[in-house]
Amino acid sequence: MKALIFRETGEPKSVLNLAEIPTPPLAPGEALVRVLLSPINPSDQHMVRGRYGYQPELPASPGAEGVGIVEAVGPGVQGPSVGTRVVFVDTWNTWREQIVCPVDRLVPVPDGLDDPAAATSYTNPLTAWALTRSTHNLKEGDWLLQTAAASSVGKLVLQLAQQYRFKTINVIRRRDQETIIRNLGGNEVICTADEDLKAHLQALTAGKGVERAIDCVAGELGAEVARNLAPAGTMLVYGALSSHRQTDPAKFTMPLFAPRLIYSTATVRGWWLPRWVRSQPLAEVRAATSELLTMLSSGALTPPAIVQYSCKDFQEAVRLADGEAGQQKVLLNFSKDRSRVP
Template sequence: MKALIFSNTGDPHEVLQLGELPDPKPGKGEVLVRMVLSPINPSDLHMIRGRYGYQPELPASPGAEGVGVVERLGEGVETLAPGNRVMFLRTWNLWRELVICRAEDLFPIPLTLSDETAAIAYTNPVTAWALTRSSHSLQEGDWLLQTAAASSVGKLVLQLAQVHKFRTINVVRRREQEEIVRSLGGDEVVCTADEDLRSRMTELTDGHGVTHAIDCVAGELGAEVTRGLAPGGTLLVYGALSTHRQTDPAKFTMPIFSPKLIYTTAKVQGWWIVRWTAAQPTSVLRACVGEILSLLGSGTLTVPEVHVFPVSEYRAALRVADGEAGDKKILVRF
């Protein structure tokens, strides 16, 4: 089988190679899946560069999201059948033509969803769902502040807010992003290019501070959100600048005034989808994914447009994903 492999960490354009590996065979409780599509996510590029929170034993393949077709069942697997389209949960090494996976970590894809939509229905949608519905447990009428509100996850949060009736304060860095946020139902928008975030947080919360916040920027912006937390408020930090090319450690540092945390008992907590999914009972994760696929199938939830490259053109796919993709998701077809 063909596989995209890296034996050393470094620049993805230099260390990732298209090679051949023996075809794997499923063991007890496992399934052999023929890959169809997998996206190039920033986390994949982080991993190849050696900067991700999980680093596999090398040589390895990137990829933790995608869609495939069941090829063969291992002993004892009765929940799936050859020919089933499936998406992957809690699985690595997906940039290969054939993948071995535990049956419990595969989820059947409804006929209402295209391969392209299903291929990107896990990482960002589950992140948005888990941050708002699980870790923050937002209820109808609750307020959530989010940075990078026009990002892929930010847009999904806005759509989930319409479903579950929580309200949002949305931080963007360019005024033209306000229209995007408003079109998705964002309640309040703060543009840091021409507004002071701290004063706007004070104004919007009548001086009480923000109780629920999520941040994927870190740095000074994350620190500013921390300063605006209400007593007992919580900020979940799930990203840092959203760029896999950033190398300046200062950009990741959040200068936080400790007395503020002490006297308000506010909390700043790191959040990572890998740890969240690992901590969930399989039933909880499958319920989450089931809701996401239902919302995608009905059109209530939407994902970005995609640009698909055949695996033979993986270098071109990397180049676009590493800087030219814009709002599109880059997919590799195996």
């Protein structure tokens, strides 16, 4: 089978190669899945560069998300049956034509959901769901502040807020992003390009600060949000967009004001999807993924705009995903039957 492989860490354009590798044998409790589509996420590029929280033993394939079709099952497997379309949970090495993995890492895809939407149903949707519904445990009427509110995860948080009726304070960096936030039901918008974040937050919260926040920017903006947490408030830091493609360690710094943190007893806590997944019962992760697939199928959640490249054209796909794709999600197409994926 064909697989995108890296044998050393470095720039993806230099170390990734399309190679022919053998298909692994099936063991009891496993399934062989033919991969149709797998997205290129920033975490994949970080892994290839050697900067991600999980680094596989090399050689390895990037990728931790995708959609495929079960081609064979090992002894003792009751389901999913051969021919079932599935997405992966807690599975690595998805940038290849075939994957062998435990069947309990597979979740069936609803018939009404197309392949591109299914392929992008795990990493960002589950991140948004787990941050809001699991770790922060938001209920109807609760407030949440989020930075980078117009990002892929930010827009999913807004859509989940409509489903579960929590309210949002949305921090953006450009005024033209406000329309996106308002159209998705955002309650409050703060644009750091022309508004004072601290003054606006103090006015919105009557000087009490925010009780729950999620941040994927870090840097000075993340630090400013942390300084405006309510007593015993919690901010979950799940990304560092301010340091994207940075190699200077100083750019990863988020300066916190110790007295404010001490006297407020607020919490600033790192959050990472793979660690959250491993901390939860697998059945609950599968159930959350299935719920998100259902919401995507029903239209309650909107999948991102996508652009596809054949796995043979991975160099162009990786280049586009590394900064020029905008709001589009770049998908690698591993399907021999190109006609089945639009």
